[in-house]
Amino acid sequence: xxxxxxxxxxxxxxxxxxxxxxxxxxxxxxxxxxxxxxxxxxxxxxxxxxxxxxxxxxxxxxxxxxxxxxxxxxxxxxxxxxxxxxxxxxxxxxxxxxxxxxxxxxxxxxxxxxxxxxxxxxxxxxxxxxxxxxxxxxxxxxxxxxxxxxxxxxxxxxxxxxxxxxxxxxxxxxxxxxxxxxxxxxxxxxxxxxxxxxxxxxxxxxxxxxxxxxxxxxxxxxxxxxxxxxxxxxxxxxxxxxxxxxxxxxxxxxxxxxxxxxxxxxxxxxxxxxxxxxxxxxxxxxxxxxxxxxxxxxxxxxxxxxxxxxxxxxxxxxxxxxx
Amino acid sequence: xxxxxxxxxxxxxxxxxxxxxxxxxxxxxxxxxxxxxxxxxxxxxxxxxxxxxxxxxxxxxxxxxxxxxxxxxxxxxxxxxxxxxxxxxxxxxxxxxxxxxxxxxxxxxxxxxxxxxxxxxxxxxxxxxxxxxxxxxxxxxxxxxxxxxxxxxxxxxxxxxxxxxxxxxxxxxxxxxxxxxxxxxxxxxxxxxxxxxxxxxxxxxxxxxxxxxxxxxxxxxxxxxxxxxxxxxxxxxxxxxxxxxxxxxxxxxxxxxxxxxxxxxxxxxxxxxxxxxxxxxxxxxxxxxxxxxxxxxxxxxxxxxxxxxxxxxxxxxxxxxxxxxxxxxxxxxxxxxxxxxxxxxxxxxxxxxxxxxxxxxxxxxxxxxxxxxxxxxxxxxxxxxxxxxxxxxxx
Numbered sequence: 001x002x003x004x005x006x007x008x009x010x011x012x013x014x015x016x017x018x019x020x021x022x023x024x025x026x027x028x029x030x031x032x033x034x035x036x037x038x039x040x041x042x043x044x045x046x047x048x049x050x051x052x053x054x055x056x057x058x059x060x061x062x063x064x065x066x067x068x069x070x071x072x073x074x075x076x077x078x079x080x081x082x083x084x085x086x087x088x089x090x091x092x093x094x095x096x097x098x099x100x101x102x103x104x105x106x107x108x109x110x111x112x113x114x115x116x117x118x119x120x121x122x123x124x125x126x127x128x129x130x131x132x133x134x135x136x137x138x139x140x141x142x143x144x145x146x147x148x149x150x151x152x153x154x155x156x157x158x159x160x161x162x163x164x165x166x167x168x169x170x171x172x173x174x175x176x177x178x179x180x181x182x183x184x185x186x187x188x189x190x191x192x193x194x195x196x197x198x199x200x201x202x203x204x205x206x207x208x209x210x211x212x213x214x215x216x217x218x219x220x221x222x223x224x225x226x227x228x229x230x231x232x233x234x235x236x237x238x239x240x241x242x243x244x245x246x247x248x249x250x251x252x253x254x255x256x257x258x259x260x261x262x263x264x265x266x267x268x269x270x271x272x273x274x275x276x277x278x279x280x281x282x283x284x285x286x287x288x289x290x291x292x293x294x295x296x297x298x299x300x301x302x303x304x305x306x307x308x309x310x311x312x313x314x315x316x317x318x319x320x321x322x323x
Numbered sequence: 324x325x326x327x328x329x330x331x332x333x334x335x336x337x338x339x340x341x342x343x344x345x346x347x348x349x350x351x352x353x354x355x356x357x358x359x360x361x362x363x364x365x366x367x368x369x370x371x372x373x374x375x376x377x378x379x380x381x382x383x384x385x386x387x388x389x390x391x392x393x394x395x396x397x398x399x400x401x402x403x404x405x406x407x408x409x410x411x412x413x414x415x416x417x418x419x420x421x422x423x424x425x426x427x428x429x430x431x432x433x434x435x436x437x438x439x440x441x442x443x444x445x446x447x448x449x450x451x452x453x454x455x456x457x458x459x460x461x462x463x464x465x466x467x468x469x470x471x472x473x474x475x476x477x478x479x480x481x482x483x484x485x486x487x488x489x490x491x492x493x494x495x496x497x498x499x500x501x502x503x504x505x506x507x508x509x510x511x512x513x514x515x516x517x518x519x520x521x522x523x524x525x526x527x528x529x530x531x532x533x534x535x536x537x538x539x540x541x542x543x544x545x546x547x548x549x550x551x552x553x554x555x556x557x558x559x560x561x562x563x564x565x566x567x568x569x570x571x572x573x574x575x576x577x578x579x580x581x582x583x584x585x586x587x588x589x590x591x592x593x594x595x596x597x598x599x600x601x602x603x604x605x606x607x608x609x610x611x612x613x614x615x616x617x618x619x620x621x622x623x624x625x626x627x628x629x630x631x632x633x634x635x636x637x638x639x640x641x642x643x644x645x646x647x648x649x650x651x652x653x654x655x656x657x658x659x660x661x662x663x664x665x666x667x668x669x670x671x672x673x674x675x676x677x678x679x680x681x682x683x684x685x686x687x688x689x690x691x692x693x694x695x696x697x698x699x700x701x702x703x704x705x706x707x708x709x710x711x712x713x714x715x716x717x718x
Contacts, residue, residue, distance in 0.1 A: 097606075115603055116603060116606050116607070116610075118394055119340065130338055132338070132341055133338055133340045133341065134340070134341045134343075135340055135341065135342050135343040136343065137394055137395055137398065138391050138394045138395065138607075139600060139603050156394075156395075157600055157603075157657075158391060158394075158395070158600070158603075158657070159394060159395035159398070160395070160635075160657070161395070161398060163398075170341055171341060171344070172341070172343050172344065175398045175399075177635070177636075179655075180655055180656075180657035180663055181599075181600070181657045199599075200599075200655070200657040200661075200662065200663045201655065201657075201663065202663070226699075226700065228661075228662040228663065228699075229662075231661075250661070
C-alpha cells in the first residue's frame with residue numbers, strides 16, 4: 001500500500017521540477033512602447049522586456065507553443081519569434097497594417113486583418129507565402145478560426161459586420177450585421193456558437209454558426225458608469241462552458257456572464273481601458289490588458305475576484321500564455 | 324528596430340485579390356444617391372496667410388464617406404453615388420439642387436452659409452432630407468429652426484461650452500475676450516459670453532481688434548499693451564478666419580494661455596484625435612487627399628454616413644422611412660469619437676464630444692467630468708431642449 005501511494009507522489013514532484021525549469025509565462029504586447037513584456041506566472045514578475053516591431057498589437061502562439069506571432073502594425077509585417085531564444089526569426093508578408101490574426105488548426109494558415117486596406121491576408125507560416133487576399137469591410141479587426149477549421153470569421157469595425165470566409169476556397173460566403181464597431185469574435189469550444197463584441201454599440205451578440213444568425217444580444221449596465229462608456233472588446237469563454245468574460249474597455253470592468261443562461265453575474269473592477277484577455281495555462285487565472293493604466297489585472301476564475309495587478313509597458317494590447 | 328517595409332505593397336502587387344461577392348439573397352439591390360452641395364465662400368484676405376485652408380474642405384469628407392459606405396454596401400447590394408455641386412453663387416446652388424431633386428435625389432448634405440441653407444430649405448420640397456455640414460450658426464439650432472434640418476457640424480455654442488467647461492475645470496475663470504471684426508467673429512464671441520454665464524466664467528475685459536497693421540512685423544510691439552491693464556487667467560480669442568489670432572500666443576501682456584479660435588481650440592475633428600479608430604479614418608482620408616482631415620470634412624463625412632447607416636439598417640431608400648429611423652431611439656452612428664452619436668430631437672443637432680486641441684496634441688475632450696445632465700452629459704454642450712425653440716420632431 002505504501003508503494004502505491006508513493007509512486008504518484010514521486011511522479012508529481014518530478015513533473016513539478018520539470019515545470020520550474022520553464023515557468024508558465026505570459027507575453028504582453030505594448031502598443032506604444034514597441035515591446036513585449038514577459039511575465040513569469042509563478043512569481044507574477046515581469047522578467048524581461050523585448051524590443052519588437054512598431055506598434056505591436058495582436059499576438060498569437062503556434063499550436064505547439066514554440067513560436068509567437070506578433071502583428072507589428074506600423075512595420076507592416078507579422079514577426080515570428082522563437083520562444084526558446086526570444087529572437088525574431090522571420091517577418092511574414094502580412095499585407096499593410098496587420099492588427100489581429102488567427103491561426104488555423106492546421107498550424108499553417110494564418111489569417112491576418114489588414115486594417116487600412118479592408119483586406120484579410122492568408123499567409124502560410126511555413127513557406128512564408130501569401131496564399132490569398134480577401135476583400136472585406138472597412139477596418140477589419142477581430143479574427144477567429146472555427147475549432148473544426150472550416151470557417152474564419154472577421155469583423156469589420158466600420159462596416160459593422162461579421163464576414164464568414166470559407167477556409168477551403170478563401171471566399172467570403174456570408175455576412176452577419178451586428179452593432180456598431182465589432183472588435184472581437186470568439187468561437188465556443190464545440191464550434192456551434194460564436195460570440196462577437198460591438199464596442200460602440202455596447203453589446204455582445206451570440207451567433208449560431210449553423211445559420212449565422214444572432215440568437216441572443218447581451219447588454220451591460222454598471223451603476224455609476226455612463227452607458228456610453230461600457231464598450232465591450234475582448235471575450236473569453238471558460239473551457240468548462242460555464243462563463244463568458246467580456247472586457248468592457250473604458251468602463252474598467254470585466255463582465256462575468258453565465259454562458260448558458262446569458263445572465264450577467266458580476267462586474268469585476270480591473271485597470272483602465274481593458275481590452276484583451278487570456279487564461280493562464282492551468283485555467284486558474286484570467287489576465288487582462290489595461291491600456292491606459294499600463295498594467296495587467298489577474299482574475300481568480302474560481303473566486304471571480306481580481307487578485308493583483310502588474311505594471312507592464314505603455315498601452316498593453318494583446319496577451320498570450322504558455323505552460 | 325524594424326522600420327516600415329514594403330512587404331505590404333509587394334503582397335498586393337503579386338496576388339489577385341479575391342473580390343467580395345454581392346449578397347443579400349432575397350433582398351433588393353439599392354442605388355442610393357447622396358447630393359453634396361458646397362458653397363465656395365471667399366473669406367477675404369487675412370494677415371496670417373502662410374498656410375491656406377484647403378478649398379475642398381467638406382467635399383473630400385463626403386467622398387470618403389461614399390467610399391466607406393460602398394465597402395459596406397457591396398455586401399448588401401447597396402450602391403452609393405455622390406452628386407457633387409459646388410459654386411460660389413447661392414442661386415446656382417439652389418437651381419442645381421432643385422434639378423437634382425427633380426431627378427429623384429432626396430438625401431442632401433449641405434456645406435453652405437446659414438443664409439444659403441435657409442434658401443435651400445425653402446426651395447427644396449418637404450420630403451428631402453437635409454443635413455447641415457457647413458454652418459456653425461447658433462440661431463439655426465435655437466431660434467431660426469429650419470423645417471427638418473439636421474446638423475452634423477457642431478454649433479458655436481457647443482464649441483464655446485466645451486472650452487468653457489474645461490476652463491472652469493482648470494479654475495481659469497477670468498477671461499479677457501478679444502474679438503475680430505467679422506459677423507462670424509462676433510457670433511463666436513457671443514457664444515463665449517453665453518458659455519461664461521452658463522458655467523461661471525467671468526469676462527473681465529472685452530476688446531475688439533481693429534488695428535490694420537501687419538502683425539507679422541509688429542505683433543511683439545502691439546499685442547502686449549493691447550492685452551494688458553487687467554488681471555486675467557486666459558485670453559479668449561474670436562477670430563474665425565485666422566486674421567490676427569495666430570499672433571496672440573506668447574504676445575499677451577501677462578504670461579497667460581490663449582484659447583478660442585486659436586491657441587487651445589475646441590473642434591469637432593482634428594488630426595490629433597487618434598483613439599477609437601480615428602487613426603484609421605485619418606489614414607484613409609490622407610491616402611485619398613494627401614492632406615489632413617478637418618472639421619468641415621468630418622461633418623460632411625458624418626452627414627453621408629448618417630444616411631448610409633440608415634439605409635444599411637432599414638434596407639430602404641424611402642426618405643420618410645430613413646428620416647423616421649434617423650430620429651428614432653434605434654439610430655446610432657459610430658464616428659470615431661468613442662461613443663455612439665445620435666440627434667437631438669429638438670434642434671436636429673448631432674450630439675458629439677468636442678475635442679480641445681493645440682496644433683500638435685489633443686489636450687482634452689468635453690463634456691468634462693462632473694458637468695451633469697439628466698439625460699446625457701453630451702447635452703451640456705450647446706442648446707438644450709429648454710433653451711431652444713426648435714422642434715424637429717413634432718411632440
